[in-house]
Amino acid sequence: MVEVRRVLVLGGTAEARELAARLGGEPAVHVISSLAGRVRDPRLPDGEVRIGGFGGADGLAAWLRAERIDEVVDATHPFAAAMTANAVRACALAGLPLLVLRRPGWEPEPHWHLVDSLDEAAAALPGLGERIFLSTGRQGVHRFAHLDLRFLVRAVDPPEPPLPPRTELLLARGPFAFDDEVALLREHRIDVLVTKDSGGPMTRPKLDAARLLGVAVVLVRRPPEPPVPVVETVAAAVARLRHAG
Template identity: 60%
Template structure:
């Protein structure tokens, strides 16, 4: 069975590590190239994207792909929509692998919003020195807010020019609670803005915000495409692939 993983996440790498040694599976992991020097999964890797749904459909056909796993970032809505469209068009089975979102705990002060623009609208009522962890492409949404200062953390630098009220911090998780607490205290930050990405690599900032009493503006993740099955663990993907293989043997 030839499996294409649309990846770039820790879950995608874990899935590739499980599947690659198996003699009955050939796995290809696709990375869109949004991050320089990404963490590479084991096995065959396709880098650089496909050029939209048409390109993805052509690549799947040309490479005789039997199953498609969308294990992209929870906020990669365009890629997920393309995967769903291509699955409908080609008939290749699709499964979405998404880690669960974060859950508010006692002591948290979260303000959930539906979009980055809604987060920007809310911010002036919550603080003046902002810890911004929503990615380098989100910076223009916030940088024009008068009277606010931002510490914006991202893996890669944003495109210049950088507004004067923004300091860029380049870093890659996982992070520690002690480190996040020190970062907040050293920069006198009084509000955190983040996306509900889920996972354990960046939860330390939420713990630190809770301990220090910071409000958190939490941008909700987009809903997955309609009509697709969603699972939360690589083991569930392996089980799904086993069912597909059994169906193929039965049909054969």
């Protein structure tokens, strides 16, 4: 009888969905994907799915033990720092291996303004332009609420107030094509693009459109990676999990 390994994938990204699909085809692996539940209508991965929080690192550790999980893969968004920190501590408490799957970040370009937080991004804006395309997701928009600039905010779900006084909200889910991003920046006469270093090709077109149109870019750097093994591709994650098994 083949022993089945139980793998928890902390997901919410395209890489997490691809990993769940790849591992789902492995006869000796049972995958459970976990989503935080912050998006109203998330794209669900293949296989078993759990939605909602665990109650911090201690709650996650207890869940890992109760569900007899053998390995954990953190394939969350590069800016999900709190979830990653909880995963590191929970796996240490439960005595389980943790692998981080993180797509590589973008190579900075000379005209980009690199900052370490949304607060720093907000502080940089008054000297850069008047019409801001804020593409940082629904969380953290309140960091810009004190600025009397024109904001176009794009998110999957509406952000919670407070919002900047002059805000236009665009609810949309990517990926977005290059030509569409160019048209959007032109239509709204955008001066500055504010975004996070999410990395990968899916959200890259807005940066390429900004370069074409001479739009300034304020890019929020990623938080540091945790002191655990990190891979950049789904193929590398699958290979590492196979080797571990």
